[in-house]
Amino acid sequence: MPKLTINGIEVEVPAGTTVLQAAQAAGVEVPHFCYHERLAIAGNCRMCLVEMEKSPKPVASCAMPAADGQVVYTNSEKAQRARKGVMEFLLINHPLDCPICDQGGECDLQDEAMAFGFDRGRFLENKRAVKDKDFGPLIKTHMTRCIHCTRCVRFATDVAGVPELGATGRGENMEIGTYVEHALTSELSGNMIDLCPVGALTSKPYAFVSRPWELRKTESVDVFDAVGANIRIDARGPEVLRVLPRLNDDVNEEWLGDKGRFAIDGLMKRRLDKPYVRENGKLVPATWGDAFGAIAARLKGVAGTKIAGIAGDLVDAEAMLALKDLLTALGSPNLDCRQDGAKLPTARAGYLFNTTIAGIEQADVVLFVGSNPRAEAPIINARFRKRYLAGGFKAAMIGPAVDLTYPVIQLGAGPEVLSDLADGNHSWIDTLKGAKNPMIVVGQGALAREDGTHVLDLARKLADAVGAVREGWNGFNVLHTAAARVGGLELGFVPGEGGRDLAGILEGAQHGDIEVVYLLGADEIDMGRLGKAFVIYQGHHGDAGAARADVVLPGSAYTEKNGTYVNTEGRVQLGRLATFPPGDAREDWKILRALSEPLGHKLPYDNLAQLRQRLVAVNPRFAQVDEIVPAEWTSFGVPGPTGSGPFVYPIENYYMTDPVSRSSPTMAACTESLRATVSQKTGTNG
Known part of the structure; x- marks a missing residue:
């Protein structure tokens, strides 16, 4: 040294x-x-x-x-x-426009010029001007301010893996651009705004909105995927104005996906700010008392076995626990947090990203099974690319071919390839066996099928066969797409003894065996299959669930409550209240606590501290915040025949996956921009 x-x-x-x-x-x-x-x-x-x-x-x-x-x-x-x-x-050549520059107040050039610069300039000629570039709906460009540090170019090429930026010209004529003008196609492009040390790249949705010293800053976690990226929420008054990443080397390093950064303008659109009750086929505004009274009247005399609850993708652990306690008190074993129908087991090793996100950097081979990490978890995909750039790394996938930004060998599209690997009848089995630290990543595209539990069994057998699980290394991983999924599984928000899972609840509702369905932020299910069931929807946006509901209870978004979330690797993290819910909306657990009284089953907690004590009592792992508790390797999955159809990835459009992002004008603009860019590259009409 x-x-x-x-x-x-x-x-x-x-x-x-x-x-x-x-x-x-x-x-x-x-x-x-x-x-x-x-x-x-x-x-x-x-x-x-x-x-x-x-x-x-x-x-x-x-x-x-x-x-x-x-x-x-x-x-x-x-x-x-x-x-x-x-x-x-x-x-x-740098323009003197600090008073109107969005970078003002947090500009490296300002700070360095003050601390290390000269107190006068000697350049009297005209300053040069550079035409602004169109990088899409997320990044606003002022290329005259560019100092050619090339941070954006290196990020796009190395980290994002989308080498669309570069320099043309030399000397004073050098310009940064996309060569052929089009919008950037990376799901991580917003990080270039943070990297830019001057005001050349700024946030287009945030342009001229606020100054940094006007904002109230709150540390929280992102809920738009299952990574649990650490974020800082900047708010002014009742509105969230921007979200920035926080440093956490074990989770997101210092990066953040574009959806988590820019979808926040959907938080105030299509909001539910008062209770609604359906009368004569139409939802009409009501008081909390009217809404609770309608629910109590409908539940009166209904057997617990005819009541069901489904938790959505953005729900915090406290709300799921409160709903589980209420449904249990009502005698209902019918509850499920897997609204995509994924055949996830109750064994922890069978639903966690056991290698951990940081552990990706120790792997030398990875096999993706029904997973497209670039759309499902861009931060994790960037970590895989980082490992690829370090050298000595191979990747293969079973599923439809997609560009993951690093070389991937396409082994096939369906479970028959996985079956061959598990039986040792595929040539790539030697690569997995020869690896020092092999990884298998099973996505929801492989599990949210009728044969999902059989696919999971094959993946477990393959992990055992290639030595992916041993002392000090667990290479078996499940990559989730929903922030609430692991938390729900940790709480046991799954069918109780004799209870129905998602498919059983929908089937029961269709045939009249399930009379009441409680949707806790669940919008991704087929509402047409709820039949004539009485539907209670508790959520924060007027999405599919609210449109079908008989009673609507306005909840709070992730920025409007103190909540606990568990990411795909099983890390417990705390989200914090940055703004208050609009109108009559309330925190989700408080709604359930209030509802429990007119239903005659008062929940035994009156504040958040008591509820979190109950959370720890149900599962002690909730007391270990920001820690990884390794799962015991056990048997899971059910042996059986698999179908012949190819895996289907759960996310078709990265920018619209939940009620918040579907309400976001910026995400709508990104969807249109991406469609136009793809059409331009392929020469089609989209």
Whole structure:
């Protein structure tokens, strides 16, 4: 490990560390623009120049490897003069539009110019101007402000795996663009806004909306997929204005999917802000008392076996527990949190992403079974691409061919290939067996089928056959698409003894065996199969469930409540209230607690603390926030014949998967833009 001296401080760093990283380790600030710890080194901006003994000129510390015996000065007169010169050149063509720039207040260029720049400029010629580019409905461009750090180019190429950005021209004529003008097609493109150190790339939906110092900031978690990305919610008054990622190396590093970042404008659209009761075939506004009275009157005399509950994809654990307790008190064993019908087991090892998200970087082979991680979990897909770029990694998939942004071998489209692998009759079995740390990722496209439990059994047998599960390594994984799914399974929000699952509930409703169905934010089921059942819908948007309901109870969105969520790897995380629900809407568990009284089964908790004590009593793992509790490897799945049809991925349109994103004008614009871009590339009419 090399030892070097920085500003008189001796520091020892690992081999391969740069001088800039060594300075950071020593607590010395070195200004920079192009350098980013998660991107390839470019050495473009030269702002990180430092003086080094025995070097005839200042060196770019971001690209200089640290070596034994180096003596570095970051604040010498020579280094300061070099920085001031670099800053003067950067500002030669930079427009003086800070007062109207959305980056104002959180701009690296502003900060560095104040701390390290010169106090005057000597450039008197006209500034150059660059035509703005159209990057789609998410990113607003002001390319005259661009300082050519190429962070966006490197992110698109390396992290997102969509090499659509690059530089054309040289010197003052150099421009960043997409070569052929079209919208960016990455599900992670919004991260370029965070990476841009100036105001060249800003958020188009957030343009001219607010200044950062006006916003109230709340740390929470994203619920638009099952990754549980850590986020910061910025709100002003009653409205969420933007969502930014928070650093968590074990989950999302510092990235965030575009849906989680931009779908928030759907939070205030099509909102349910008062209770409704259906009268003469139409939903009419009602008071809470009227709504509860209608429910109590309908449930009176109904046997518990004729009542059912279904939990949706965005529901917090507290609400699911309250509904489960209420249904249990009513004598109903008919409840299910798997509204996609996935044949998930109750054994933890059979429904968790056991390798963990960070553990992907230790794998050397992965087999995707009925999973398209790029649409289902872009953050996890980016982690797989990161592992591919590190080298020594192979990927294969069983399912329809899709572009995952890294090379993937197509083994087939249906379960017959998985069966051959499990029986040892496929050539790729040798690759899996020869791997040090093999991974199998089973998606909901493989489990949400009639033969899903048989497919799960084959995947488990394959994991055992190739040694994917051993001491210190579990390579068997289930990739979920819903933020609520693992939490519901951890709570046991599944059919009780003699109870019906989703298919049984829908069949029972059709035939009149189920008379009352409670939809807790469940909008993705076939509402036409509910027959003449009395439907209670509790949710926050006027989506499919509210349209079918006989009574509508207005709940709160994820930004409007304190809730517990469990991500696909089993990590318990806390979402926090950033704004209050609109109108008469209330937090979901409070609605169920209030409803329990007129139903004659008062729930035994009056505040969130008591409810969370009950949560821990049901499953102690809920007390271990932000920790991974490994699952015991047991048998799951049911042996049996599988169908011959190909797997079908659960997400056709990444931008619209839930009531919030379907209500978002920005997500609608992304859908249209993507369709137009695909048509442009393929030469079709979409």
